[in-house]
Amino acid sequence: MKHLSIKKMSMIALFTALLCVSAYIAIPLPFTPTPITTQSIMVYMIGILSSPLEAFITLILYLLLGMIGLPVFSGGRGGLIVLLGPTGGYIIGWTISVVFISLLKGKKNSAKRYFLLILLLGLPITYLFGSLSMKYHTNLSGTKLFYASVLPFLPLDIIKAVLSCTLACTLKKKLRNL
Numbered sequence: 001m002k003h004l005s006i007k008k009m010s011m012i013a014l015f016t017a018l019l020c021v022s023a024y025i026a027i028p029l030p031f032t033p034t035p036i037t038t039q040s041i042m043v044y045m046i047g048i049l050s051s052p053l054e055a056f057i058t059l060i061l062y063l064l065l066g067m068i069g070l071p072v073f074s075g076g077r078g079g080l081i082v083l084l085g086p087t088g089g090y091i092i093g094w095t096i097s098v099v100f101i102s103l104l105k106g107k108k109n110s111a112k113r114y115f116l117l118i119l120l121l122g123l124p125i126t127y128l129f130g131s132l133s134m135k136y137h138t139n140l141s142g143t144k145l146f147y148a149s150v151l152p153f154l155p156l157d158i159i160k161a162v163l164s165c166t167l168a169c170t171l172k173k174k175l176r177n178l
Contacts, residue, residue: 004054012054015046016061020072028075032148033086033138034130037074040157041164043094044118047101048168049175055102059095066091089133093126100125109172111165118161123154 004012022042026035046055062072063083071078074087082088100121106113131149135141140148 004057008051008054011050012058012061015042015050015058016065018042019046019058019062020065020070023072023074024076026075029152032134032152034090034134034149034153035074035087036153036156038160039074040094040122040126041160041167043098044101044114044122044161044164045168045171047098047117047122048105048114048165049172050098050102052099052102055098056095059098063091063095086134086137087130090126090130092133093129096129097122097125109169111169114165114168115161118165119158123157123161127153 019039019042022038025038027037028035043059046058050058066072066078066082067080069078073082073091083091101114101117104117104121127150131145134149135145138145138148
């Protein structure tokens, strides 16, 4: 295994911190236990700006911080109970999708490519794990499950995907000069 440079470890720490902070911007919805957050913007930026290993380490650090009880999950919640609850599947889905996005992003700085990766991999993986977790905890099925775990988030997630691609492309150019 390659050693991580100080620069890469600093980026992992910074991305972990930004992911934690983004959890505090949470808007609860009355018909689902899952709030709208800005975390997905950070998750997709991490996938675009990091190597697969760095992205994975960032999300694992985030999970560990939350599991030990620090208030880093949406709305300032923490503890293993959040991961084992109806919204925990989304967090697990991010951990998997961020690695795939990072693996498949390519070398060119292409917002269109990043956007397609998020739409074709990031969102479906996140929604799959989020829906499975919600189904287990709520016993919703079929259309009701889709309405509670995917549909309310899809339009805004597409907008957040565009935003994360735009920000990541801009940051990628700036980081190259560091």
